[in-house]
Amino acid sequence: MIIFLPENIKDNIYKSVKTEYPKECCGILLGKVRKQVLICEKAINTKNIAPNPYQFFEIDNQEIINIQKIYRKNNLSIIGHYHSHPNSILSSKPSKTDINSIFDKNLCWLIIGINGKSIELSAYFPVKYNNNSYNLKKINIK
Numbered sequence: 001m002i003i004f005l006p007e008n009i010k011d012n013i014y015k016s017v018k019t020e021y022p023k024e025c026c027g028i029l030l031g032k033v034r035k036q037v038l039i040c041e042k043a044i045n046t047k048n049i050a051p052n053p054y055q056f057f058e059i060d061n062q063e064i065i066n067i068q069k070i071y072r073k074n075n076l077s078i079i080g081h082y083h084s085h086p087n088s089i090l091s092s093k094p095s096k097t098d099i100n101s102i103f104d105k106n107l108c109w110l111i112i113g114i115n116g117k118s119i120e121l122s123a124y125f126p127v128k129y130n131n132n133s134y135n136l137k138k139i140n141i142k
């Protein structure tokens, strides 16, 4: 599994990460899935409704449904989501909370670590174990 993430989309995501800093920013990735390739065609910044947005993120379900409705017409579907880790020692690695909140094994995760001016981006895809627990496996970004 790899994700194809065009430079202009990456730049849009970085812009949102910097705008929301030091809060966590979050958003939805739209695109297409071709065999083992996720093709990202759009990133939409969403509101972070977590009670503590400095350490957590939560995307409003209604906002997800609205995005789905709008982009279904363009044959784009939700392929994943992104969020930032401001000033975290984890940088772009998933937190325990991230792993515990995997709800869809078909959605890719982009995590952006931001410490001052340095930014690190990683992509992950869920893996499900026999005991029904999940983890996030790092995937390549092209």
Ligand SMILES: [Zn+2]
Binding pocket: 083, 084, 085, 094, 095, 098, 111
């Ligand atoms: Zn996280």
